[in-house]
Amino acid sequence: MIDAKIPAGDLADKWNNYKDSSKLINPANRKKLDIIVVGTGLAGSSCAATLAEQGYNVNSFCFQDSARRAHSVAAQGGVNAAKNYKNDGDSVYRMFYDTIKGGDFRSREANVYRLAECSLSLIDQAVAQGVPFAREYGGYLNNRSFGGVQVSRTFYARGQTGQQLMIGAYQALMRQVSAGKVKTYTRHEMLDLVLIDGKARGIIARNLETGEIERHVANAVVLATGGYGKVYYLSTLAMGCNSSAIWRAHKKGAFMSGVSWIQFHPTCLPQIGETQSKLTLMSESLRNDGRIWVPKKAGDERVPNDIPEEERDYYLERRYPTFGNLSPRDISSRAAKERIDAGCGVGPMKNAVCLDFSKAIREQGRDKIEEKYGNLFKMYDKINGVNAYKEPMLISPAAHFTMGGLWVDYDLMTTIPGLFALGEANFSDHGANRLGANSLLQSCVDGYFIAPYTIPNYLSRELKSEKVTTDHPAFIDAENNVREQLNRFLNLKGHLSADHFHKTLGKLLYDKCGLSRTRKSLEEAIVEIRSLKKSFDHELKITGDDGVNSELEKAGRVSDFLELGELMCHDALQREESCGAHFREEYQTPDGEAVRNDQDFCYVSAWEWKGEAVEPELHKEPLVFETVKLTVRSYK
């Protein structure tokens, strides 16, 4: 059975106990140890910078042209911390509880408690780096609240919190580059993991500027490669977000967990045409002041402003009076889908709901709203050509955050010794549904405060391990496999682009393994994905050469998405319950609420790769709740 290695002791003491008993490495020895960190988002940059500060040699990789452009830069709303600055009853325990409950009791108590505990230091760290969080006139930090909670614990920097935290972490990383402790490999894509004696000892990367295939060796490898929501093609993620790094590690033996738990964010711009490449997220913070509604009557053709108050259905306020417009994301998204499916959707494709600021503007004045969300209104105008101070915004749910990823233990180590996974790339902390503003937090604390303890703890045992070089046969093999795949892509004489397959897969997953799923839809999806993969293997067409070639890059990513998509369906199929973002239509109450089954499914699914088109093997990590009682999650 897989062991999460949760330290002994009371919940509140576990992390301190761990730190007190973890092994240290003499500074003179740290210089002898090399660490590869793949990814320069909040998780990767913070981890690489911190390990370098401690004295290790770090090689940092990302596929963008600069570390600063990792996808974390796009996060808008904010980052949580249990500082209780508003004196509204917040505490580490309450944040822990909100997160466990928000995740529908499908995450580990110990990890979540540590997340809440470390949240306090993160804000301090970021402020010290110069992150300009919002401040009150007296100079103190300000907060707002996010979905699923009733306290104000979200710190924010206008609507660009991710950008500002990212710049802070990037600057910390650049400081270590100039100190000679980090070497950055930008425009490099990791294409395989190298194992020696069963341990992670390096990677194969493609230099996207020259096309060269490179071997990099280290004593430990960290994957901080972000989420895979782009598997749906239309999503809130950046175009480059992909699953390749974690998927290739999975094929080398690392287990994948909670793969089908994918959050659909309720406040995105709706799809308006077939050639669209992404769905833009409007920050969830808008729900603090915006009210969500649809026309009461199905098929109402009037423009929103012409629909009088009494003919509007404020469905979140109606169904969830306590949390109202601030209901958690899974619930808000499903409620929107329910109304859209019932024919009450608005907009040209009838696929949207209204997010209305007229009441807030009446009560607080336009200036106040502009100060809080001005950049979001501007963005809305740029994309749609509509002034949302005058008309409601049209929003719709879109694929967003992946709670699933590589299985990791309390050390954030995968089932492969020496391979760590941080941030959105791992499955931990969020359970079946992530609360808003907890992901920036997780990425940062994984990188600044957790991995810098757990990785050295692992490395202390590695000091005496045999020195390997990139001439080792394992490197040669891995490199050959990578070359072979790239050559195959370039030589296929098909007629369909990588995007064609990506879009087809995305639509299929959206319909059959999206906001809601059924046994039938999932079984169909598995068959269809397998046949799509077959067609990909024969009919793909890549033009260009093996130098700078974005089509070649896409092909590898789409190939991995096809395999991952199949695993998502297996994961959703075997979990015969509804929990968080995973809604199986067979398991719901008469009024459409999710029915969880703690008796049979209170575990983390951890999947082992068994080969292409072969059923993966399921391992289970039982979730043991020592501190909280499992309750039905109600936001009514």
Added chain:
Amino acid sequence: MKLYLKVWRQEHRDSKGGMISYEVDGISEHMSFLEMLDLLNERLIQKGERVIEFDHDCREGICGACGMMINGRAHGPLTGTTTCQLHMRSFKDGETVYIEPFRAAAFPVLRDLKIDRSAFDRIIQSGGYISASTGQAPESNSILISHEVTEAAFDAAACIGCGACVATCKNSSAALFTSAKISHLVLLPQGKLEAADRVIKMVGQMDAQGFGHCSNTEACEVECPQEISVLHIGRMNYEYNKALALRK
């Protein structure tokens, strides 16, 4: 709608590039500029041709990857907008559109519209940070910063590092980019201690990378998608002169 595109194609860093013409029809006004290029690329693949390489990622105007010159303007005809946020409703049916990479000696072309902007990273490496190692930070409310100062620092910190300021400047100066970082950090109490050292190093690095001097044309501010103000350049010059005057 239908557009006539003239696109800069260049094989490698050292090869000679040139404008190639394409006709693209079936463009909807809702498409973003990059989606229009996707459409063209899809058609090039069908014809067996190499696609047009361009940088992009977030497609939300925040990562700073998607810069290109459109009809001679950085990020196209609108102000305060990145290329990914530019929509086709800004163009007219039948229009001819010129698309080129951001040009500057310090930004070599890699292929087509993709350029190498790593010089910006090297400017930040030279001192564009606050030296705060992890795990030693004081309680954040122990550093009081007024609302106005935070907002001003934020205005500077919002730079996305896209390079439009350099591309639009007749001297290819990186003064707006560098000064935004100087301003962001010097406005905050945490950043003041290293201010003198920082400004001297960053300005030196900016020159070493081959960016030109600022001659106060202020075109950078006009084309900056984040509307970063040229007043930061004034502040950078002030900080630089102060640092030189007080240097021991």
